[in-house]
Amino acid sequence: KKNAANQYHEMPKRVDIWEIDRRNVDVYTNKKLGSGAFGAVYLGKLIGKTLASHDATSPLGVNLMRAENCEVAIKTLPESADEESKREFLREISLMKSIGYHERLVNMLACVTESEPCLLVVEYCSEGDLLEFLRKRCKYMMKLDEQGVNYTAPVEENDIDFTMIVTMKQLYMFAVQISYGLEYLSQKGFVHRDVAARNVLVGEGSSCKIGDFGLCRQIGKDEECYKSRGGRLPLKWMSPEAIRDYEFSTKSDVWAFGVLMFEIITLGGCPYPEWRAAEVLPNLEKGERMPQPDNCPDEIYSLMNSCWNMDTTRRPDFSLIRQRMATLLEDVT
Numbered sequence: 622k623k624n625a626a627n628q629y630h631e632m633p634k635r636v637d638i639w640e641i642d643r644r645n646v647d648v649y650t651n652k653k654l655g656s657g658a659f660g661a662v663y664l665g666k667l668i669g670k671t672l673a674s675h676d677a678t679s680p681l682g683v684n685l686m687r688a689e690n691c692e693v694a695i696k697t698l699p700e701s702a703d704e705e706s707k708r709e710f711l712r713e714i715s716l717m718k719s720i721g722y723h724e725r726l727v728n729m730l731a732c733v734t735e736s737e738p739c740l741l742v743v744e745y746c747s748e749g750d751l752l753e754f755l756r757k758r759c760k761y762m763m764k765l766d767e768q769g770v771n772y773t774a775p776v777e778e779n780d781i782d783f784t785m786i787v788t789m790k791q792l793y794m795f796a797v798q799i800s801y802g803l804e805y806l807s808q809k810g811f812v813h814r815d816v817a818a819r820n821v822l823v824g825e826g827s828s829c830k831i832g833d834f835g836l837c838r839q840i841g842k843d844e845e846c847y848k849s850r851g852g853r854l855p856l857k858w859m860s861p862e863a864i865r866d867y868e869f870s871t872k873s874d875v876w877a878f879g880v881l882m883f884e885i886i887t888l889g890g891c892p893y894p895e896w897r898a899a900e901v902l903p904n905l906e907k908g909e910r911m912p913q914p915d916n917c918p919d920e921i922y923s924l925m926n927s928c929w930n931m932d933t934t935r936r937p938d939f940s941l942i943r944q945r946m947a948t949l950l951e952d953v954t
C-alpha cells in the first residue's frame with residue numbers, strides 16, 4: 622500500500638524545461654549587442670531546440686515559446702561577478718520563467734544556470750532598441766495634410782533618404798504594440814519599473830517588444846506596489862510617488878508610458894531637457910508637464926497627459942490605453 626512518503630520518492634526527477642546544455646548555444650563574443658546591468662549581451666545561435674514549446678504550458682501554468690536553430694540574444698553574467706549580482710541575475714531568470722510568453726515581450730527562450738558563467742537566452746530583435754531606432758532611422762516624418770505630403774525636416778526633396786521616413790501610422794503602431802505588452806504584464810501582476818524607449822526592442826517588420834526585465838517585480842495579491850530603495854533609477858520616467866516614496870506600481874508604469882509616448886512622437890526626444898535632477902520632483906509637484914510637441918495630435922497629447930495625473934487613481938490603466946491607441950490608429954492616415 623502506497624503512502625504519501627512513497628509517492629514522494631517515486632516522483633521523477635524534476636527537469637527544468639528552460640535549462641539547456643552550454644554546448645547548445647553558440648555565443649558570438651565579437652558581436653556585442655549591448656551591456657546589461659551585470660554583463661554584456663551578445664548575439665548568438667541556439668543549436669537544436671528548446672524543450673519549452675509554444676503550445677504547451679510550463680509547471681507554472683504559463684505559455685512557453687519554442688525556439689530552434691535561430692539567432693538569439695544572450696545575456697551573460699561574468700564569472701567575476703559578486704554574489705549580489707549573481708542573485709539579481711538568477712532572480713531575473715526566475716521572474717522571466719513566470720512571466721510567460723507574449724508576442725509583445727522579448728521572451729526568454731532558455732538559460733544555463735547549473736554551471737558558470739550563467740546565461741540567459743532571449744529572443745533576438747534585429748533592429749535594436751527603439752530609442753536608437755527613432756533617432757537614427759526616423760530622420761524625417763511624413764504627414765499627409767491638405768497640401769499632400771509634408772516632410773517635417775526642412776530639406777530639399779532630393780536629399781531625402783526614403784528608407785528613413787517614418788509615418789504617423791508607424792509611430793501609433795509602436796505605441797499600440799507596447800501598450801499590448803504592458804497590458805499583459807500588468808494583468809499578470811508585474812511592475813516593470815523601467816518603461817522607456819531604450820528598453821523597447823525592435824524586431825522584424827519594425828515590431829516592438831518590451832525588454833530588459835532587470836527591474837521588473839511581481840506584486841502580491843494584497844499589495845499594489847513594490848517599494849524599493851536605491852539602485853539606478855530613471856528619474857525623468859518616474860512618477861512623483863515613485864521619486865518621493867519609492868512606490869512602484871502599475872500606475873507608475875502608466876506614468877512612464879506617457880513619457881515613452883513623448884519619446885515616440887518626438888522621434889527620440891529627451892524629456893524635460895532643461896531640468897536638472899533635483900528640479901524634477903518640485904516641478905512636477907507644481908504641476909509642470911512637458912508641452913505639446915509640434916507634430917503631436919491633440920488626442921495623443923491628451924492621452925499622455927492623463928498618464929501624468931498626480932492622482933494615481935485618475936491615470937488610465939493599460940487596457941484603456943491600448944483600446945484608445947487602437948482606436949486612434951484606425952483613424953490615422
Ligand code: ADE
Nearest residue numbers: 654655662694744745746
Ligand atoms: N540588445 C539587448 N538585448 C537585445 C535583443 N534581445 N535583441 C537585440 N539587441 C539587444
